[in-house]
Amino acid sequence: MSWSKQGVVAELSAMDWSFRHPAAGVQWQQYCDFYGLQLAEEGCSGHFAGLMDSAGYQVVVQVWQKDDARGTAVLVHGYYDHTGLYSSLVRFCLQQGWNVVAFDLPGHGLSSGEQASIGSFQEYDEVFSHVLQRVQQSLPGPLYAFGQSTGGAILINYLLKRQLTPLQSPFAGVTLMAPLVRPLGWARGKIMHTFASLFVRRIKRKFKANSGDLQFLQFLQADPLQPRHLNVRWVSALKKWIPYIEAQPASAVAVNIVQGDHDGTVDWTHNLDILREKFPQQQLMVLPGGHHHLVNEAPDQRQRMYQQIAGWLS
Numbered sequence: 001m002s003w004s005k006q007g008v009v010a011e012l013s014a015m016d017w018s019f020r021h022p023a024a025g026v027q028w029q030q031y032c033d034f035y036g037l038q039l040a041e042e043g044c045s046g047h048f049a050g051l052m053d054s055a056g057y058q059v060v061v062q063v064w065q066k067d068d069a070r071g072t073a074v075l076v077h078g079y080y081d082h083t084g085l086y087s088s089l090v091r092f093c094l095q096q097g098w099n100v101v102a103f104d105l106p107g108h109g110l111s112s113g114e115q116a117s118i119g120s121f122q123e124y125d126e127v128f129s130h131v132l133q134r135v136q137q138s139l140p141g142p143l144y145a146f147g148q149s150t151g152g153a154i155l156i157n158y159l160l161k162r163q164l165t166p167l168q169s170p171f172a173g174v175t176l177m178a179p180l181v182r183p184l185g186w187a188r189g190k191i192m193h194t195f196a197s198l199f200v201r202r203i204k205r206k207f208k209a210n211s212g213d214l215q216f217l218q219f220l221q222a223d224p225l226q227p228r229h230l231n232v233r234w235v236s237a238l239k240k241w242i243p244y245i246e247a248q249p250a251s252a253v254a255v256n257i258v259q260g261d262h263d264g265t266v267d268w269t270h271n272l273d274i275l276r277e278k279f280p281q282q283q284l285m286v287l288p289g290g291h292h293h294l295v296n297e298a299p300d301q302r303q304r305m306y307q308q309i310a311g312w313l314s
Contacts, residue, residue: 015050035084078149082109142172152179260290
């Protein structure tokens with residue numbers, strides 16, 4: 001591999017929301033090739049990227065445009081993830097006829113910040129809100145939001161924090177994939193965090209079999225942008241966010257939820273109970289045999305998921 005995070009970021013300039021000049025540069029091209037992000041075969045007429053200052057971070061935003069777009073999708077990735085791992089979801093959205101916007105969360109991928117760390121989940125909310133504002137100003141609606149795991153938590157937070165009604169929601173569709181409310185084993189995790197936070201800042205990460213796609217699992221361990229540690233500060237932020245979000249009143253906004261029944265990362269049965277309470281107007285697909293990283297599940301599982309989502313949003 002001849003590209004580096006620093007090299008790619010150095011080739012990017014401030015995000016140009018007028019979309020006049022596609023991103024370019026030797027390392028940028030190598031980064032795109034490495035993750036399969038050049039998607040001209042899906043009708044993408046331009047792939048743009050740039051830097052955006054938000055919430056004290058330098059956030060890297062990417063946009064795939066279609067000449068005849070009939071809407072725009074905004075993608076929010078999960079913890080440890082980054083935009084490079086979401087080519088299957090970008091491709092799906094392009095196939096639906098939408099422009100696509102994705103960004104790396106603070107501490108993830110190409111964005112700045114202590115790796116896999118955050119001071120508060122409301123910092124994620126500030127960044128997401130800023131990106132969304134620019135999208136609304138620059139790209140056509142209707143808007144569709146997709147959140148995987150922590151990305152789902154960010155969308156949940158956005159909707160519940162503002163107590164949005166269906167008419168106030170900026171989205172024509174919201175899809176949550178294996179959304180985070182509580183991680184699996186949270187009761188034990190809170191106790192461990194209380195002691196660990198006194199002595200360490202991070203804990204060595206254990207890579208779980210979070211997908212049925214063995215090729216993806218191998219790629220994940222070799223991914224140069226993958227954090228190798230769980231940041232204790234991020235767990236502290238989660239510890240404050242869970243009771244906050246579970247105390248929010250219900251929303252009338254409709255959401256779509258896809259959840260695998262072999263998910264070993266989030267406490268999905270508890271989470272679905274909470275989400276039934278918070279979003280009574282929901283459509284749910286429990287994917288038999290589905291693991292946590294649904295965007296990178298085995299191809300047949302992804303196809304089932306995307307067919308269901310396309311039906312919901314058609």
